[in-house]
Amino acid sequence: MLTSELVQAHHLARQAIIYIRQSSPNQVLTHQESLRLQRALQQRAEQLGWSPANIQVIDADLGQTARTAEGRSGFQELVTPSAPTRWASFFLTN
Numbered sequence: 001m002l003t004s005e006l007v008q009a010h011h012l013a014r015q016a017i018i019y020i021r022q023s024s025p026n027q028v029l030t031h032q033e034s035l036r037l038q039r040a041l042q043q044r045a046e047q048l049g050w051s052p053a054n055i056q057v058i059d060a061d062l063g064q065t066a067r068t069a070e071g072r073s074g075f076q077e078l079v080t081p082s083a084p085t086r087w088a089s090f091f092l093t094n
Contacts, residue, residue: 007048016045018057019078025063035062 020038022028028035045055060074069075 004048012049012051012054014054016048016050016055017078018042018045018055019061019074020057020059021061021066021072021074022063023065028063 018038018041020035020041022031022035039057042052042055042057046052058074058077060077061072064072066072066075069079
């Protein structure tokens with residue numbers, strides 16, 4: 001396990017969220033390496049100590065532009081008022 005001194009037991013008791021998004025349907029088809037790297041964040045969370053049951057992957061916004069929150073159900077799930085109380089860590093790539 002590749003742990004981090006910054007990740008404490010109280011973090012691991014909460015969810016780790018992995019938000020996966022690409023900006024267009026074309027990117028989803030042609031940027032497979034980017035998608036693979038984003039999905040690898042789940043393994044990184046496990047390496048840091050999260051159990052698979054405590055890792056949530058949100059990939060509902062694949063192929064959706066970030067210009068607006070409209071139509072991005074994954075993003076809407078992240079910004080609901082109760083979301084920050086459920087998760088301890090948020091993994092994303094740019």
